[in-house]
Amino acid sequence: MKKWFISCLCLVIIGLGGCSVKSNTSEEASNENIEVVTTIAQIGDITKNIGGDHVNVSSLMGPxxxxxxxxxxxxxxxxxxxxxxxxxxxxxxxxxxxxxxxEMKQNKPTIAVAENIPSDNLLADPASPDISDPHVWFDINIWKYAVEAVRDGLIELDPDNEETYVENTNAYVQELDEVNDYAISRFEEIPKKSRVLVTAHDAFNYFGEAYGFDVLGLQGLSTESDYGVSDIERIIDVLVERNIKGVFVESSVSERSINAVVEGAKQEGHQVTIGGELYSDAMGEAGTEEGTYIGMFRHNVDTIVNSLK
Structure with missing residues (x-):
């Protein structure tokens, strides 16, 4: 019995040792990838496209x-x-x-991708000229600077895979150019006088500059700012004057403010409908077209055109 017990104990130890080796091997394989954390999913999407199989990406701010x-x-x-x-x-x-x-910058690469954009390309906050509008992903040509910042950050951290990161970046930029051409083509369907984009907050100023839209938001650049009756009246006056029939809600902002515009216009005898939901500060659900930057952008283009044309 004693010999049998010792034999069994040895088998258990060998088995545990095997599990330990397997666990360590698995952990080492996992550690071969770069662990990347981004704030918004738009940056996470850049990183996945550039990093490919070399990165594990987690975005803190979801749909x-x-x-x-x-x-x-x-x-x-x-x-x-x-x-x-x-x-x-x-x-x-x-x-x-x-x-x-x-705090994180003291210990590891912590990169603000929008701050890679030349200052001449940044729009100022109308309410605070010293502050730049942060919604830079709505101008694809400007957003390419953010793509370059991600590429350069990955290369500096992982120079052995520089060639892959450069190739992936070039392929991704080509996709961005294609969706930009798509947007330009589709917006030709909207009469110039109808190119007015009304949303809850001023997230689309870069979009307006890039594609020739007048952009009106009830709130300022940040949703922390509030709005009042005078802001609603200002929007309604433009809708009536230019005979605009559609306004838009945002996926990351309450519909309350836009509903107030619709009701106010109705009281003025001007019928306005909600033309659809746009993705502004957040993208769609993971695993959907709108859960990618390009899919989100195309969705917004199609939603705006189908409402305003």
Whole structure:
């Protein structure tokens, strides 16, 4: 019995040793990839396209999340702490997280991709000229600077795979150019006098500059700002004057403000409908077309054209 017991014990130890080796091997394989954490999913999508099989990407702010009001939770801090590299937008988009990023910069690459954009390409906040509009992903040509920032960050961290990152970046930029051409072509369907985009907050100013739209938002660049009766009346006056029939809600902002515009216009005898939902500060659900930057952009283009043409 004693010999049988010792034999069994040896088998158990050998078995546990095998499990340990397997676990360590699995952990080493997992650690071969770069752990990337991004704030908004738009940056996460860039990183997935450029990094490919060399990165594991986690975005803190998912569908329907407003980055202006976002507060990091304990789980986010842990993800940031365990990341090899962090990409965030900057330009005060993630206003509540500024101190966290400054702290993280002491220990690891923490890169504000929008701050790679030349200052001449940035739009100012109409209410505060010293502050730049952070919604840079709505001008594809400007967003390419963010793509370059992600590429360069990955190359600096992982120079052995530089060739892959450069090739993936070139392929992704070509896709961006194609969707930009698609947008230009589709917007030709809208009469110039009808190119007015009314949304809850001023997320689409770069979009307007790129494609020739007048953009009106009830709130300012940040959803932290409030709106009043005078803001609603200002929007309604433009809708009536230019005979605009469609306004838009945003996936990450309450519909309350836009509904107030629709009701106010109705009282003025001007019929306005909600032309659809646009993705502004957040993308769609993962696994859907709108869960990618290009799919989100195409959705917005089609929704605007189908409503305003």
């Amino acid at each position: 329907g999340v407003d980055p202006h009001l976002y507060n990091a939770v304990q789980g986010d801090i842990q993800k940031l702490d365990q990341a090899d590299i962090i990409f965030y937008n900057g330009l005060h988009l993630e206003g509540q997280m500024g101190e966290i990023f400054e």
